[in-house]
Amino acid sequence: MESLVLAMVEEPSVCAAARALLGAVVFGHDGVAARITEVEAYDGPDDPASHAYTRTPRSEIMYGPPERLYVYRIHGHHCANVVTSAEGRGSAVLLRAGEILDGHDAARARRGDVVDHLLGRGPGNLAKALGITMADRGTDVRTGPGVVVRRSPPLPAETITAGPRVGVRLAADRPWRYWVSGDPTVSAYRRHARAGESTSPPRRRIQ
DNA sequence: CCTCCGATGTGCT
DNA sequence: GCACATCGGAGGC
Helix, strand or coil: CHHHHHHHHCCCHHHHHHHHHCCCEEECHHHCEEEEEEEEEECCCCCCCCHHHCCCCCHHHHHCCCCEEEEEEECCEEEEEEECCCCCCCCEEEEEEEEEEECHHHHHHHHCCCCHHHHCECHHHHHHHHCCCHHHCCCECCCECCCEEECCCCCCHHHEEEECCCCCCCCCCCCCEEEECCCCCCCCCCCCCCCCCCCCCCCEECC
8 A cells, every 4th residue: 555655656657758758849830839838647557647557559659669659540630749758668749738839830831820839739729730641650759750859958947837737537646757847838637527526626836 | 350449629409 | 718620649438
């Protein structure tokens, strides 16, 4: 019981990896670049909300080497993740939102005529703005081709906020979503309709 | 083969 | 707040 509590409290390494991706710049297709403002951490077999919770052909790439792109489709949208763990662990970071820095025309051609701060808000919209599709699965984001991630120095901890992950039914209260505090490109929180009860959704400053 | 179901986005009440 | 489009993955039979 005590070990269970400790396991719940202890933060897996993918959470630090997620925070480290805030501020990184993703270079996508057709000259679109985005500064990452919102991410979510997904761990391996210990995280019921993660695709890696069940090891299948789809999630196998999460168990592969780090720095590879894991792309999946949901409800007709693409979502992009970066595998952050050593081979065999199965954790990855979902890129949930970004500020478009360059390639606004190409991004808008894919996303439609929306104001800048909405171009890359939400994981499906961000992937769409960047032109990321299933064809980018497995890309080494250190080298490309197609998609490259340039990491930045860590953001000051006091500029990062954490909260529960968006739209997950299982493990709905783990505060493994991280975003740049107050950034207009960050997506809204939506709790899964069938997620378990929660007295007060955890939200805290990183320190 | 078939059914169920989202790590979503959008629009409407 | 709620409905629903939409489609690949996962699992049951």
